[in-house]
Amino acid sequence: MPQPLVFDIKRYSINDGPGIRATIFFKGCPLNCQWCHNPESISPKVQKLFTAAKCIGCGECCRACPVYACRLVPDGVVTDGDLCTLCGHCAEVCPTLATQMSGSYYSVAELLDIVVKERPFFDQSGGGVTFSGGEPLLYPEFLIEILEACGRQGVHRAVDTSGFVKKEVLLKVAQHTDLFLYDLKMVDAEKHKRYTGVDNRLILNNLVALAECGSEVQIRIPLVGGVNDDDDSVAAMAAYVAALPGEKRAVSLLPFHDIARGKDEKLGQGRDLAALHEPGADAVQRVIEAFAGYGLTVTIGG
Ligand code: SF4
Ligand code: SF4
Structure with a gap:
């Protein structure tokens, strides 16, 4: 069974799903988003x-x-x-x-031990564990094993995903997941490829598949100035979310912060982030209004 390297374990996290959470970050991602604030998550290697x-x-x-x-x-x-x-x-x-x-290896038993120790915080706050990355769905067998183990302990389980995985894999993982945190970056396919390195058809189709099968999904939009904060991009995302099957969903907006630059330096790599900027209050307001036009609520963060 391919085993992921873990690059971070964050306790008392309040931005990766409901309540207080333990978030476990796997290394390795099929996307290479220009704004990624965890550049060490992209390589699957130490x-x-x-x-x-x-x-x-x-x-x-x-x-x-x-x-x-x-x-x-x-x-x-x-x-x-x-x-x-x-x-x-x-x-x-x-x-x-x-x-x-x-990047360090942990067994399922070791991760479970870490998660279970946080249970008093989960129980008080309605929290749980979140598997993030990178892309945790790159390691479906390992992920399902740890999700099952957490489920047996009654721990709420969230999976933070780009959605860029085979549909069969996603739906299998969905059977052991209480909540997906699902990134929607942009609807325009050409633009998506330019900024993330991959086509978004699979991602958009998988989001529909999850909605159709009744999975709990929290859509998260990284709002990046100069990338997806223009009127057309915002309108396309609002229309897309509104057309998803099932009940209308609240969308979480994650405004871009330029914290990746320091991490790039640590890795000894350079990325040209000059064209990206933190979205202004006006851009955030535009998103809130565009989504409200479809009866959708937007929350900032989380
Ligand atoms: S630089 Fe550090 S990690 Fe690399 S071989 Fe030397 S001791 Fe090992
Ligand atoms: S030289 Fe710098 S990096 Fe190397 S051991 Fe000393 S403090 Fe650490």
Whole structure:
């Protein structure tokens, strides 16, 4: 069974579904959204992160490296990617966490243990566990196993997905999921491909399939200035959501924040985010009004 690497486990999360939640983030995503605020989630592999501002230049990492891939320079540490085997010894000895590795394996039993410890918070707040990423549906067997295990403990289970998976896989996972947090980025297929790297037909069709089978779905729209905050994009998304089968849904709006830049630096990669900007209050208001025109409610965040 393919096992995901986990790059983060967030406790006391209040933005990944109802109540207080434990959110488990899997590495690996079939999309490459230009605005992704978790760029370390895209690769399914272990990655090394370096935060120059935390580095005190002690050289411990370089001495610990068995293949001499680390080198101390005036601005911090550089790593030779061709030599580095991602063994993580450098991160183990770094006293300031300037060097860290992203991605660890956890068994189903280990994850369940972490989730169950949070139960008092879930019970008080109507919360539960959320599997996010990356794309958790890249690992359906593992995901179903942990969803089933959480279900046996009576824990509310949410899955945060891009929807870019085979329909059969999605519907199988739906049998063990109490709530989907489903991203709707834009309706225009060409634009979707340009900004995310993939066609959106599968995503839109899967959303209809989930709505038809009566799954609980919370649609989340990342609102990105310069990408999908124009009148046409907003109107197309409102019309699309309104036409979905079943009851009218509240939509969560997630305004873009430019926090990815710092993470890109940690990964030693550069992305041109210049064309993207945080949407203004006027853009948010436009979305609220466009969706209200179809009798749909919009909440900000979550
Ligand atoms: S991860 Fe291992 S091989 Fe890579 S730089 Fe660190 S110690 Fe060296
Ligand atoms: S061990 Fe950490 S603090 Fe020391 S030089 Fe390496 S990255 Fe910097």
